[in-house]
Amino acid sequence: MHDPIVVLGVFAITGLTFDLAVLAAVLAVIGYSINDTVVIFDRVRERFQTMRKSTPTEVFDKSVNETLSRTVITSGSTLIVVVCLFLFGGEALKGFSLALIIGILVGTYSTVYVASGAALDLGVSHRDLIPSERRQPVDDLP
Numbered sequence: 665m666h667d668p669i670v671v672l673g674v675f676a677i678t679g680l681t682f683d684l685a686v687l688a689a690v691l692a693v694i695g696y697s698i699n700d701t702v703v704i705f706d707r708v709r710e711r712f713q714t715m716r717k718s719t720p721t722e723v724f725d726k727s728v729n730e731t732l733s734r735t736v737i738t739s740g741s742t743l744i745v746v747v748c749l750f751l752f753g754g755e756a757l758k759g760f761s762l763a764l765i766i767g768i769l770v771g772t773y774s775t776v777y778v779a780s781g782a783a784l785d786l787g788v789s790h791r792d793l794i795p796s797e798r799r800q801p802v803d804d805l806p
Contacts, residue, residue, distance in 0.1 A: 666770075666774060666778075667693050667694065667697045667767055667770050667771045667774055668690045668693055668694050668767070670766065670767075670770045671689070671690055671693055671763050671766050671767050671770070672690065674766055675759075675763070680759060680762070681759055682759070683759060685756070685757070685759055685760040686759040686760060686763045688760065689759075689760045689761075689763035689764045689767065690763055690767070692764060692767070693763065693764065693767030693768070693770075693771055696742075696767065696768065696771055697767070697771040697774065697775060700735055700738075700739075700771065700772070700775035701775050701779045703731055703734070703735070704727060704728060704731050704735075704775060704776070704779065704780065705779070705783070707727040707730055707731050708723060708724060708727040708780075708783075708788075708793070709793050710727075711723045711726055711727045711730075712790050712793045712794055713793075713794055716790065716794075720784060720788060720789050720790075721784060724780050724783070724784055727780075728776060728780055732776065735772060735775065735776060736772070739768055739769075739771075739772040742764075742768055743765065743768050743769070746761050746764045746765050746768065747761075747765065749761040749764075750762060750765060
């Protein structure tokens with residue numbers, strides 16, 4: 665989860681003021697990124713169940729492609745609002761909206777490309793996400 669590190673790095677390199685509003689934006693970026701990653705990995709889990717004969721690479725590819733339009737539309741619409749805040753929100757919202765702009769751009773990229781690639785590099789497979797056998801409920805046992 666490098667999204668907040670990139671936002672903090674931009675503020676550190678440029679010397680912009682880091683206040684409570686920017687901290688709130690960094691926390692929002694963390695939540696935004698986690699939510700996008702959960703959506704993609706939930707789709708991966710679903711696809712591992714339906715595409716049992718496929719390789720993990722094929723499953724990740726199909727899952728990312730299925731969620732890509734949702735991710736781009738969500739990020740794009742949020743970005744439009746945040747850019748409007750940056751342009752018309754006044755001086756008090758400049759740091760907040762700049763942090764969100766950077767976070768949305770980096771977060772969308774990392775969710776789609778970095779998180780999925782990292783999971784593949786770590787060797788995620790069918791065995792990791794699909795239970796091997798069904799257990800009987802306790803009530804059905806003798």
